[in-house]
Amino acid sequence: MNTTPHAFALFSGGLDSILAARLIMEQGLxxxxxxxxxxxxxKPRSIPYWEKVYGLEIEAVDVGEDFVRMLRERPAHGFGKVMNPCVDCKILMMRKAREIMKERGASFIISGEVLGQRPMSQRRDTLNVIRRDAEVRDVLLRPLSAQHLDPTEAERSGLVDRSKLLGFFGRGRKDQMALAERMGLTEIPTPAGGCRLAEKENARRYWPVLTLLDEPTAADFELSNIGRQYWAGRHWLSMGRNEADNAALERLVRPGDAILRVRDFPSPFALARQITPWDTETLRDAASLVASYSPKGVRAAESSGGTVAVRVQINGESTFIDVIPRRTPALPWGEPEFTEVRKAIKSENQPTFNE
Ligand code: SF4
Structure with a gap:
């Protein structure tokens, strides 16, 4: 672990990134x-597994805050089909990899991109834009498609034997599978997936966070990943669906957040983040919604005058509100439809791309 590496490889956990790193390692680097x-x-928790199964050395690099800053400022190359800023994402990761390479004294960086594999972010002109904007022109080596690309400094200097690099092109997986077999890889990761920004359901969670908070942080997006997400104007309520969600929400509470739980009965953990002050009526409305997800609370309310008590805790101070459990209280709690998100993205007049 203490040897200065020759190269740092961008590693997603996908097959291409495994093959690219292994191909260079086969040259003794x-x-x-x-x-x-x-x-x-x-998926930082998968690192020990990947290291064991693929014989790689992997470190996690948290770029959450930089990534969220890019989203706040809007990706210069726009969003893809959902809320995925793929070109800017790659630029950001390559910049970071270059920084780490320089700091740690390595000579080049590796990525598993295959020319022509994806409609936009792996087209030749886009690959060039990424290389240019990330300032990695001289140091980025893409071993799987290198034969289609100009030689990099690592190849010209002889550190890397260019003749052993490959000329993969296009969307097919046959070449990759054959290479995996030749390398003796028995566990093949399932293709693609794994980026929540490319999923419509998640865009509906993220767009309000991005546009309604003054300065959203990575922690805000972490919160939006959990449980049920509700918005009523700028009032944001996150509610656990199960014990794991409840525990995750509890870990993310920060000063000023209101915690809502039904008193005396099993209840979801609900977190109200104060982007804008919550007046009593709005809190009552949210409490009514939270109570509707406590079956025992609902039954108790039905058999005793119609209400149940919800504890509202802010900075350790508790108050109690009696509410009628209601799945559809007065305010329209919910998430925007995906079509609204896309409309909003378009109305910002940013560039978009087809991926
Ligand atoms: S799909 Fe997600 S992780 Fe992949 S390049 Fe696009 S934004 Fe980045």
């Missing part, structure tokens, strides 16, 4: 993999 983590992607 030391490669360290970087696994980028944000609220939207990254």
């Amino acid at each position: 030391v490669v360290r993999c970087l696994h980028f983590v944000t609220p939207f992607f990254g």
